[in-house]
Amino acid sequence: MIGSGNLATQLAKAFHRKGKNILQVVSRRREAAGLLAGLTGAKPVTDLQQLSRDADLYIIAVSDDAIPEIAKAVSLPDRLVVHTSGSVDQEVLKQVSDRYGVFYPLQTFSKTRDIDFSDIPVCIEASDEQCFDQLAALAGEISDDVRKVNSMQRQAIHLAAVFASNFTxxxxxxxxxxxxxxxxxxxxxxxxxxxxxxxxxxxxxxxxQTGPAVRNDRRIIEKHLQLLKNDPGKRELYAIISELIARNNPKNF
Amino acid sequence: MIGSGNLATQLAKAFHRKGKNILQVVSRRREAAGLLAGLTGAKPVTDLQQLSRDADLYIIAVSDDAIPEIAKAVSLPDRLVVHTSGSVDQEVLKQVSDRYGVFYPLQTFSKTRDIDFSDIPVCIEASDEQCFDQLAALAGEISDDVRKVNSMQRQAIHLAAVFASNFTxxxxxxxxxxxxxxxxxxxxxxxxxxxxxxxxxxxxxxxxQTGPAVRNDRRIIEKHLQLLKNDPGKRELYAIISELIARNNPKNF
Incomplete structure (x- = not known):
């Protein structure tokens, strides 16, 4: 497991619970690596140079920006290597190995809230059929909802998740x-x-959809905008969402 | 019960389940009045002139715009009269009776999804202490969460509900x-x-808060804006919410 953030933590713990042998937790953050390694029976490693060559799978669960960096720093010919990002192209891993893919669980993670992966969709993309089957089988051990998803679809899913979760x-x-x-x-x-x-x-x-905007109830909308007069950010937000909701409702035209 | 919409339906059914005697369901919409009256053992009435004088409580559960209209049309001196709106002033009922108030259950209602009121906050405002006590006692029969709320607070609650429910x-x-x-x-x-x-x-x-905006991850934000290039509404929405989230996170400055 390369990474020690929220997703790395939840994923390593989920695989550990399923009896998988986590060899190493690799992270520059010594304390975080030690903590997660301790929780999963793995060896903490802070230097990528000490990366084991013996793993069946390498999961790069780090921030999007750090993926290319890591991809440049390691070479693992013939090993199966994945990242977990909703937005990064899988081809970034081509330089690491010729067996690569994406393992993208669609959920919001925190370190402290333990997640049951069983109903979490895991979106899989892979360099070839064989890698796909391996990744799908592995995903199937923690989740009942494994999906084959191409790059464009994965990007759309990530964007949809920003609306449905971050913006919500x-x-x-x-x-x-x-x-x-x-x-x-x-x-x-x-x-x-x-x-x-x-x-x-x-x-x-x-x-x-319910509320004043979908009914195009201008009186309430104006009253709410008035209540927000000292908060220009929320005021603009209220106005724009209300307009979009009203516009989307054919009854208003 | 004056009204036959989503809230009128759910409220009348909830009181009926608690053994309350619903005398009449009053609504210009003959079919809706008949349906709800049938479900609650009440008499359907389509003409306000036939409003019974014998009820202990009159609940005006209609759209905000229709409340002043009804208030003008009926006179019920000494009867307890409430409306159920999050935004309309209670004083609109002054012309109907000198015993009036607001009975505002904070929830999103539909006709077909039956609602258990027990954990729904019911916000009560009343013309005097005695009316408040009566309304609070009644609300307490269907809900475990009855709150005294003044007009300004009720408006804020309604506005907050638009964000937390309609906009969500x-x-x-x-x-x-x-x-x-x-x-x-x-x-x-x-x-x-x-x-x-x-x-x-x-x-x-x-x-x-999680996601690209709170991390101020410009690369992903730009990518998402690019994905939305053919949908100017969602694009603007994405940009504005992301900016507000980033601005609200002191780490980004």
Whole structure:
């Protein structure tokens, strides 16, 4: 396992739980490498020069920017090498080995929240059929949802994930800020967040849009913009999303 | 019950389940009034002139725009009258009775998804202490989370709900559109949506922001903007939210 961040941590732990032998955790961050190695029975390594040649699979689970760097620094002919990025081309690994691929689990990870991978889609791309089969079999040991995904699709999935998770979290944060301004605890809105996500789990979100924008209720929209007058960022955000929602609803025209 | 929409339906059914006697369902929409009346053992009424004088409580659960209209049309001196809006001032009911208030359950409702009110916050505002106590007692029969909320707070809650629910649903919809453009089914992103909402149920979203914007990863941001080049609306939305997220993260400056 090359990397010791959120995804590296959750992935190494998940494979360890399935009885896989993690040989090394390789990371320049000595403390993080030591911690994750300790949790997974691996050897911590801080220098790429000490990378073992004996692994069946090398997982490069580092930030996107660091992948080319690592690819340049190591050569592992004939070894199966993958990265875990939603956006980086798999060809970056061509210089490392002629057996390479992408192992992209679609989820948001943190170090401290342990993740059950079983329902997490793992998107696989590989340099050839044989590598694909190996990666799919391995992914199948931790997840029930393994998918063959090409580069363009993976990019679209990553972009969709930014909307569905990162931007959604920012919407939650805006709600938190607004509530705070009137001394209302965030927990008041949690059942609503839960139900909204639950709906999206059962129906197409195109069919469940509610609120002033989809009704094109100008009175409420103006009132809300007025409430946000001292927060130009949120005000602009409110205006633009409302316009997009209204525009997307044919009933308004 | 005056109204036969999503909230009127769910609220009438919830009170009916608790053994409350719903006298009438009043709605100009004959079919909807008949349906909801049938479900709750009430009498359907399509003309406000036939409004019973015998109810202990009158719930005006109609669209915001229709509340003043109804308030003008009925006079119920000494009867307790509430509306259910997040944004409309309670004083609009002054002309109906001198005992009035607001009964605002914070949730997203649809007619077909039956809602368990027990964990839904019900925000109560009332013309006087005695009305408040009566409304709080009634709310307490369907919900374990009854809160005293003033007008300014209720407006803030409604605005926060637009971000946390309506706008969040729109983020889901953007994700769905993006996936569709590469023929990927929406279900691939559902575990991510679930986990993102779950995190917000346990932590402050200010602490759980992830993604390219909070890392100020310009390379990915540019790549995503490029992917959205044929969709100016989503492109602008992506740019603005990313900028707000980056700006909110002190690490980037």
């Amino acid at each position: 979290n920012y919407m939650y944060r805006c709600a938190e800020d607004i509530l705070k301004s009137e001394n209302i605890p965030f927990d008041i809105i949690r059942p609503l967040i839960r139900e909204t996500a639950k709906k999206a789990g059962q129906q197409s979100p195109a069919l469940t | 649903n729109y983020m889901y919809r953007c994700a769905e559109d993006i996936l569709k453009s590469e023929n990927i089914p929406f279900d691939i992103i559902r575990p991510l949506i679930r986990e993102t909402a779950k995190k917000a149920g346990q932590q402050s979203p200010a602490l759980t």
